Amino acid sequence: MPSYAPVAPALLPALLLGLAAVLALPGCANMERERKASALQASTNAYREALRWGYWRAAVELLHPDAREELDLEPLENIRVTSLEVVRPMSITPDGKALRLVQIDYVLEDEQRVKRVLDRQDWRWDDSLAAWLLHSGLPAF
Template sequence: MHRHAKVLLIAVASAMLAACATDKMRSKETVLTDTLRTYAATLRWGTVENAQAFIDPKVLAERPPTPLELARFRQVQITGYNEQPAIPVGENEVQQVVEIGLVNVNTQAARSVIDRQTWRYDEAGKRWWLMTGLPDITQSQ
């Protein structure tokens, strides 16, 4: 009977460890899903200044948007945000391709741009950071 108790104890402990690992991954995935959804909403309905809060602080310090880039964002209305599923490219990194629909508020000309995003998970902060900066809305299709 003692031997069966040890086997049962090991099995229960293994199951608990697996559940903890699953909860940790689920939590990280949930944070990613929430971050991507909130970034999309912020880019579409918020301001470019608010969208900058998703960019990794080091990236933002090294490559801050220029005043011209920020002015260009104020000249367009984002009309669509069609994302592909995020694809893991490492333990703490995903990539996502997004087609962003734009309308120039002055000319009413519509177009779209492709934004290739890289997101990195910060273990210490328990959050995802955008590593590729704001989308390049000057590209032509």
């Protein structure tokens, strides 16, 4: 029967710590994905509610700074969103992007006319802010 040399007692804690670190790596990656997915859900929910209730300034806060340039909110005061329905659900790509298609029904207050727009939302993860930002801008009402 072969005999194995015992591991030096001083090396055992380092060996166990290294093994634990290697085993935890996939778990950390999963936790990071889950954290980003949860943050995306929170951002899209906040954006949906801001549009639904006409909180345009709150919706703009979720936009990427490039999408905020030269944005005039005054015409949006004439719009009342009546429904938002996800047409194509979102999935997160490995490079930190998420696309979804949303159908938005709204009323032009001054004309009392119901309209519909398909909004292609391009969400991207920003590492510096640790947040999702909407790069596609506000819907084209």
